[in-house]
Amino acid sequence: MSGLGAEGNERIDPGFRDYLRFFVASLRKTIILLVRYPVNTLSQFGTILLFFVILFYTGRALAPAAMSDSLSGLIVGYLLWTLSLTAYSGLSWAVTREAQWGTLEQLFMSPLGFGAVMVIKTVVNLCESLLWGVVTLAVMLFVTGRTLALDPLTVVPIATLAVAPAVGVGFVFGGLAIRFKRIENAFQLVQFVFIGLIAAPVDQYPLLKWLPLAEGSHLLTRAMADGVSVVAMDPTDLGILLATAVGYLLVGYVVLQYCQRWARREGVMGHY
Numbered sequence: 001m002s003g004l005g006a007e008g009n010e011r012i013d014p015g016f017r018d019y020l021r022f023f024v025a026s027l028r029k030t031i032i033l034l035v036r037y038p039v040n041t042l043s044q045f046g047t048i049l050l051f052f053v054i055l056f057y058t059g060r061a062l063a064p065a066a067m068s069d070s071l072s073g074l075i076v077g078y079l080l081w082t083l084s085l086t087a088y089s090g091l092s093w094a095v096t097r098e099a100q101w102g103t104l105e106q107l108f109m110s111p112l113g114f115g116a117v118m119v120i121k122t123v124v125n126l127c128e129s130l131l132w133g134v135v136t137l138a139v140m141l142f143v144t145g146r147t148l149a150l151d152p153l154t155v156v157p158i159a160t161l162a163v164a165p166a167v168g169v170g171f172v173f174g175g176l177a178i179r180f181k182r183i184e185n186a187f188q189l190v191q192f193v194f195i196g197l198i199a200a201p202v203d204q205y206p207l208l209k210w211l212p213l214a215e216g217s218h219l220l221t222r223a224m225a226d227g228v229s230v231v232a233m234d235p236t237d238l239g240i241l242l243a244t245a246v247g248y249l250l251v252g253y254v255v256l257q258y259c260q261r262w263a264r265r266e267g268v269m270g271h272y
Contacts (some may be wrong), residue, residue, distance in 0.1 A: 014112050026124045030040035036119035052078055075140050077198045080217050083133045084194050087163045088170035090125030095177040158223055162216020166247035171252030175259025215241050
């Protein structure tokens with residue numbers, strides 16, 4: 001619907017087609033970057049797989065019995081870790097690159113609004129992370145010879161909700177990148193924090209279920225390693241998973257909006 005701005009200029013409010021068009025354009029840009037820079041793409045994927053192969057064969061050599069017993073949980077945990085890294089770091093790196101390229105301010109000039117632009121970019125990052133996850137899982141199952149339950153009606157929604165808190169963390173770091181520009185070193189710390197959250201013993205300490213990734217890791221392991229369907233899971237656990245997913249997303253988005261207003265007040269939006 002069109003209207004008049006404060007200065008009498010015609011303003012067109014974006015509609016669903018505009019958001020969809022931007023989503024398709026962002027997805028196309030991501031694919032082009034992956035294809036146009038194959039060395040970077042393959043090295044990124046190769047690093048993820050190499051780390052798992054080293055972890056698997058080292059564990060099998062040092063403690064074969066323990067590795068065999070915990071292998072399914074290791075595969076699921078590693079899968080969630082790679083999904084979370086892609087989901088949370090994608091937005092932060094995108095903001096950092098836009099600042100380096102000098103195009104960050106253009107995002108604020110978008111008629112869709114900066115918040116909508118960031119949300120759509122996050123959805124694109126999730127699509128990319130799910131693609132990496134499928135390929136990574138296939139390679140891990142091939143290397144280990146292990147089979148897992150892959151019911152899409154259970155795995156896909158639980159995996160999506162499990163990764164959602166990592167997206168909320170990505171919103172926070174995206175906001176910090178807008179204000180402080182250079183925060184790459186903090187990325188290295190968060191990935192180790194994610195490992196601890198994924199491995200959190202939620203059965204022994206139920207309060208840990210409210211931390212990011214903890215409950216999602218627990219339920220995803222039950223779904224893929226034990227073959228438990230979503231309808232057979234405890235409704236309380238599913239409620240905690242949904243609450244943490246929505247809660248951390250909202251908190252992260254609020255921090256993102258606050259940081260971009262902070263950067264505007266300080267006049268450092270276009271600085272790098």
